[in-house]
Amino acid sequence: MVVSIVGLGLIGGSMAMDLKAGNVFSNVYGVDNNSKHSEKALELGLVDDIISLNKSIEVSDLIILAIPVDAAKGVLLEILNRDDCPFVMDVGSTKGGIIEVVKNNLNRKKFVATHPMSGTENSGPGAAIVGLFKDKLAIICDEENSESAASKLVRDVYLELGSVITSMDSGEHDTSAAYVSHISHISSFALALTVLNTEKDKQNILKMASGGFRTTVRLANSNAKTWAPILIENKKNVLPVLDTYIEYMNELKSAIELNDEEGLKELMISANRVKRIIEQPK
């Protein structure tokens, strides 16, 4: 079988590496309209060849869309609108939008909506790494709306990547993703902006940036082209979570302002319950 991957960045490139080394596909092709990315992907040997989207529709059993969530919708429609379309899966971090856009498409069942919960804060083909998805969660959304052969092939892909596969309603996925992923990215971006935009003591700040700071701010290096569309697409869920977060920031701020040490401690002790989330087996 043949797979084509549209978008050879961190996610697409890492998938290409593992699938090329695996047994499900005899050929792994890449499609990328960024010529620098295409060249880099070939140079790194991520794919067997770079082909056009049209060609990939003709030759593939499966096309994997690994481009930003807004761009993925258009390309998905372009593929599904062809009578002879192959199976298609996407890997976007929000699922409601792309599912909505194809819900009345005649070839809807050829599409499988997925979200592999893996990544690093780096981007581009050069950031691709072997084993990125190993032991990480791969979520398949609204699986009942895909034909069983499509769903099976996508599960084979994630099995080959070593992922832990789970099935979930797309609405529930998007709500939960706002909490565990989208809001951490926003808070990390804000933290970086705050530190970068002070004129005070730059040298000391550089010197003192220690472990706690580095880990909290790491996500602020995430790719704007990937993340801006995710947050806008999931705004229905992201905005209320953001409001709650800002309310808690103001509550913590107010306790500090009022020297309310007991109130501050209560909030912190309440936050400490997060231990049961971060210490659960991965």
Place this chain on the structure above:
Amino acid sequence: MVVSIVGLGLIGGSMAMDLKAGNVFSNVYGVDNNSKHSEKALELGLVDDIISLNKSIEVSDLIILAIPVDAAKGVLLEILNRDDCPFVMDVGSTKGGIIEVVKNNLNRKKFVATHPMSGTENSGPGAAIVGLFKDKLAIICDEENSESAASKLVRDVYLELGSVITSMDSGEHDTSAAYVSHISHISSFALALTVLNTEKDKQNILKMASGGFRTTVRLANSNAKTWAPILIENKKNVLPVLDTYIEYMNELKSAIELNDEEGLKELMISANRVKRIIEQPK
């Protein structure tokens, strides 16, 4: 020489372990008014014995204060008010307050204000680990106000712990600490509270809590008794930084609300400059 460590939690306990194994001191005593901590510290062999504060003043060449920043002020005064007081160092995360409280004390020069920038999100004697301070920054503040023998002994302590020693003005320290440490803790607490207080999709949130979330929220497990006094004591610096941070959160929120993808990308690209901070050699 003899050292006594007041407060056998993560920081005090870890210092005790390294100093006990080292060559600067023949005896390492512990002082802790929490009897459970004292017992645990003895059981773990962190110190040679548990003694009273009074006794520690009599027998020690150096007393290390490793208790919350508010409590440290009182104990420091109690020690410095004794004619025969030994050298004293503290290890608190804010420096202006404790320096202010002793500035007119006759024994001010016996005191050395320090801040070792190491730690984990765990607390108590059971959290103590060997090598916690190795290769980490140890900041000595307003060193010119300590007598040179005191300063030299404290430097010997940090050399034995393997720290990278630097000297800094206490005011500059407190401003920079607000940016690189205090604000990350507050944002992490708020993130944890936001996630913990939703009733939505608890199971999916647990399932989906992945790498990015874990690292961002890790600091929310920090000890309330340590952190509430730090934030209140450094409120002069923390509050303006918090205001800037909340402004950026609102700016990011507004861009999402308005579907302003370009504006959002600009903010993110600006935040990406944090790379140069997180990628500098540790």
